[in-house]
Amino acid sequence: MKLLTALLGTVATAMVAIPGVGYLAAAVARRKDQPWVSLGPVSTFPKGETRLKVITPSENPLAQPWDGVTAQTGVYVRYLGRDENFQDQFNVFAINCTHLGCPVEWFPQSGLFMCPCHGGVYYENGDRASGPPPRGLYHCVWQVKQSQGEAEPQLFIQAPFLPTLQHTLTDKG
Amino acid sequence: MIKRMYHWFDSRLGISDTFMPMLRHPVPSELAGPLGWWYVFGSASLTLFLIQILTGIGLALTYVPSAGQAYESLLYLNYQQPWGWFLRSLHYWSGSAMVVMALVHMTQVFLHAAYKYPRELTWVIGVGLLLCTLGMAFTGQVLRWDPDAYWGVGVGAAMAGRVPGAGPTIVDLLLGGPIIGADTLSRFFALHVFVIPAILMALLAVHLWLVLKKGISVPPKPGELVDPATYDAAYEEELRRGEPFLGEAMLKDVVFSALVVIVVVALAALAGPKGPSAPPDPTLSGANPRPDWPFLWLFGLLSLSPPAAETAIILIMPVALIVGLLAVPFISNRGERAPSRRPMAVLLVVVIYAVLGVFTYLGQQSPWSPRMLAWSADAVPVNLVKKMDQPLSPLELQGAVVFQNKQCRNCHALEGIGGTRGPDLTTVGTRLTRDQLIDQVSNGTPGGGNMPAYGKQMSPAEMTAVVDFLVSLRPAGTKAARTPSDPSREKSQGSGK
Numbered sequence: 001m002k003l004l005t006a007l008l009g010t011v012a013t014a015m016v017a018i019p020g021v022g023y024l025a026a027a028v029a030r031r032k033d034q035p036w037v038s039l040g041p042v043s044t045f046p047k048g049e050t051r052l053k054v055i056t057p058s059e060n061p062l063a064q065p066w067d068g069v070t071a072q073t074g075v076y077v078r079y080l081g082r083d084e085n086f087q088d089q090f091n092v093f094a095i096n097c098t099h100l101g102c103p104v105e106w107f108p109q110s111g112l113f114m115c116p117c118h119g120g121v122y123y124e125n126g127d128r129a130s131g132p133p134p135r136g137l138y139h140c141v142w143q144v145k146q147s148q149g150e151a152e153p154q155l156f157i158q159a160p161f162l163p164t165l166q167h168t169l170t171d172k173g
Numbered sequence: 174m175i176k177r178m179y180h181w182f183d184s185r186l187g188i189s190d191t192f193m194p195m196l197r198h199p200v201p202s203e204l205a206g207p208l209g210w211w212y213v214f215g216s217a218s219l220t221l222f223l224i225q226i227l228t229g230i231g232l233a234l235t236y237v238p239s240a241g242q243a244y245e246s247l248l249y250l251n252y253q254q255p256w257g258w259f260l261r262s263l264h265y266w267s268g269s270a271m272v273v274m275a276l277v278h279m280t281q282v283f284l285h286a287a288y289k290y291p292r293e294l295t296w297v298i299g300v301g302l303l304l305c306t307l308g309m310a311f312t313g314q315v316l317r318w319d320p321d322a323y324w325g326v327g328v329g330a331a332m333a334g335r336v337p338g339a340g341p342t343i344v345d346l347l348l349g350g351p352i353i354g355a356d357t358l359s360r361f362f363a364l365h366v367f368v369i370p371a372i373l374m375a376l377l378a379v380h381l382w383l384v385l386k387k388g389i390s391v392p393p394k395p396g397e398l399v400d401p402a403t404y405d406a407a408y409e410e411e412l413r414r415g416e417p418f419l420g421e422a423m424l425k426d427v428v429f430s431a432l433v434v435i436v437v438v439a440l441a442a443l444a445g446p447k448g449p450s451a452p453p454d455p456t457l458s459g460a461n462p463r464p465d466w467p468f469l470w471l472f473g474l475l476s477l478s479p480p481a482a483e484t485a486i487i488l489i490m491p492v493a494l495i496v497g498l499l500a501v502p503f504i505s506n507r508g509e510r511a512p513s514r515r516p517m518a519v520l521l522v523v524v525i526y527a528v529l530g531v532f533t534y535l536g537q538q539s540p541w542s543p544r545m546l547a548w549s550a551d552a553v554p555v556n557l558v559k560k561m562d563q564p565l566s567p568l569e570l571q572g573a574v575v576f577q578n579k580q581c582r583n584c585h586a587l588e589g590i591g592g593t594r595g596p597d598l599t600t601v602g603t604r605l606t607r608d609q610l611i612d613q614v615s616n617g618t619p620g621g622g623n624m625p626a627y628g629k630q631m632s633p634a635e636m637t638a639v640v641d642f643l644v645s646l647r648p649a650g651t652k653a654a655r656t657p658s659d660p661s662r663e664k665s666q667g668s669g670k
Contacts, residue, residue, distance in 0.1 A: 068241020
C-alpha cells in the first residue's frame with residue numbers, strides 16, 4: 001500500500017510537472033529560428049552614412065501580434081560601398097550597448113555612437129572607443145538578395161533578438 | 174442581535190478562542206513605556222503592505238498587462254479614470270515607504286541585536302521578506318511599461334546574460350521570448366501579482382508566527398548578555414511581569430502606522446503618480462533610462478566599477494550580500510545586545526548606509542553619463558569667446574564651433590555647463606600644451622579609457638581649429654601651458670599673442 005501510494009504520487013506529480021516545465025522552457029525554444037527581414041532596397045542607404053532603420057511591428061518576424069510598440073526594433077545600418085568583387089558591403093549594428101544593453105545613439109557629426117547610461121562610446125565601424133563596454137557593438141547577420149519581381153537588390157538581416165555578451169547575433173560575435 | 178450572531182459564528186469558528194490570546198499575549202513591560210516606540214516599524218511595514226494589496230487590486234481592475242496596451246491603460250488611469258491617478262500614486266508612494274520601513278525595521282532589529290537567540294529564524298525570514306519587497310519594487314517598475322521599464326528589463330537581461338554558461342538561457346526565461354515584449358510583460362505581471370506576493374505572504378505568516386511563538390525581545394540593556402542556556406527561563410520570567418500586547422504596546426503600533434499612512438497619502442496626493450514617461454518604443458531616441466530609487470545605488474555601483482571586476486560585481490556581490498545578511502544571527506547569536514556595547518555593529522550600519530547613500534546620490538546625479546543634448550543645447554559661454562583683453566582669432570572661433578559640433582560638450586563642461594564625464598575644460602589651456610592637446614584629442618585616453626580617439630573623426634583643419642580654441646581657454650593674463658624642459662617652444666604654443 002505504501003509502495004502504491006509513493007508510485008501513484010510520483011506519477012501524478014510528474015504528469016503535472018513535465019508539461020509545466022515544458023511550458024516555461026518554451027521561451028528557450030522560441031529563440032532557435034532567426035528569420036530574415038528586409039530593410040529595403042540597397043539604394044536607399046547612402047554610402048558612408050549611418051542610418052537608424054526601424055523594423056516596424058508588422059515587419060518584425062519575431063513579434064507577437066500583441067507586442068504593440070515594443071515589437072519595433074531599430075538597427076543602425078551603414079553602407080560601405082562595394083568591395084573589389086563588386087559586392088555591396090554593410091555594417092548593421094544592434095541598438096543595444098554591449099555594457100548593459102541600453103540604446104546607443106548615433107552622432108553623425110563626430111562619427112560616434114554614445115550610450116546614455118554609463119557613457120560607452122563606439123566608432124562608426126562599431127568598435128569600442130571608450131567607456132565601460134567590454135567589446136564593440138553587436139553585428140547583425142546581413143545579406144543582399146534580389147527576389148523575383150523586385151526591381152533592385154534588397155538588404156536583408158536576420159531579425160535581431162535581444163543580444164547579450166554570451167549570445168550575440170552572429171557566430172563570430 | 175449582532176452580538177448573538179457573533180456568538181453563533183464564534184462558538185463554531187473559535188475566533189475569540191484563537192485570536193484573543195494572540196492579541197493578549199504578554200509582551201515585556203518596557204514595551205508599554207516609551208521604549209516601545211522602537212518596536213513600531215515592523216507593523217508599519219505590514220500596514221503599508223495592506224495598502225499595497227488594496228491599491229494593487231484596484232489597479233488590476235483597469236491595468237491591461239499587454240505590451241501593446243499597458244501604456245495606454247496607464248494613461249487612462251492617470252487622466253480619465255476617476256481617482257485612477259491617486260491609486261497609482263498611492264501604490265507607488267506606499268510601496269516606496271514599505272521599502273523604507275522594512276529597512277528601518279531591519280536596522281532597528283540589527284542595532285538592538287533582536288536577531289540573537291532564539292530569534293535567528295525570524296531574522297532569516299525577515300531577509301526573505303526584504304528580498305520579496307525589493308522584488309516587488311523591481312517588477313512593479315517594469316509594469317510601468319515606459320522606456321525606464323523597458324530598458325530596466327534590458328539591463329537586467331544584460332546582467333543575467335553574463336552568468337557563465339547559463340546566461341543566455343536565463344535571459345530567455347526572463348524575457349519569455351527573443352525580444353522584450355508581450356511575453357516579458359506578462360511574466361513580470363505574473364511575478365508581481367501572483368508569485369512574489371504569495372511568497373511574501375507565506376513568509377510573513379511564518380514571521381508573525383515566530384514573533385508570537387518566540388516573543389518580542391526585551392529592550393537591550395548594557396551588560397545583560399544573551400546565553401541560549403539560560404535565555405528561555407529568564408524571558409519567561411520577564412513575561413510573567415509583562416503586559417498584554419492589546420493595550421499600550423499595540424496603541425503605539427496603531428498611532429505610528431496611522432501617522433505613516435497620513436504622510437504617505439499626503440505625499441501621494443501632492444507628488445502624484447510616477448510616470449509613465451513615454452511609450453516603450455525601443456527606437457525612440459533620447460532614451461535616458463534610470464532605475465527607481467531602491468536600485469539607484471546599484472546603477473551607480475555598476476557605472477563606477479572597473480571593467481575587469483564588473484562581471485564579478487554583478488554576479489557575486491548580490492549573492493554575497495544576501496548570504497551576509499542571512500549569516501548575521503549565525504555569526505553571533507549570544508552575548509551583548511546593547512548598541513553601546515557593540516561598536517562594530519553600529520559602525521557597520523553607519524558604513525553601509527553611507528555607502529548606499531553615496532552610491533544612490535551618484536546614481537541620481539550620474540556624472541558619468543554624457544549629456545546627449547549639450548552639444549546643441551548649451552552655447553559656448555560668451556566670455557570665453559569674447560574676451561576683453563584678447564579677442565579670439567577667427568581660427569579659434571571656428572574651433573569653438575568644431576568643439577560643439579563634434580559633441581565634445583556632451584562629456585566636457587565649459588564653465589560648469591555640459592557633460593561631466595570628462596574634465597571641465599574652461600581653463601584647459603593652462604594645463605595642457607598644444608602638443609599634449611593634439612595627442613589627447615587624436616588618441617583619446619591611452620588603453621581605451623574614458624575618452625574616445627578623435628583622430629579619425631576630424632579633418633586636420635578641424636583638429637587645428639579645435640586645439641587652437643582649447644589653447645585659448647585660460648583666464649585673462651595667464652600664459653598657455655608649456656613643457657618646463659623645453660622653454661624654446663613657448664612661442665609656437667600661441668602664448669605670444
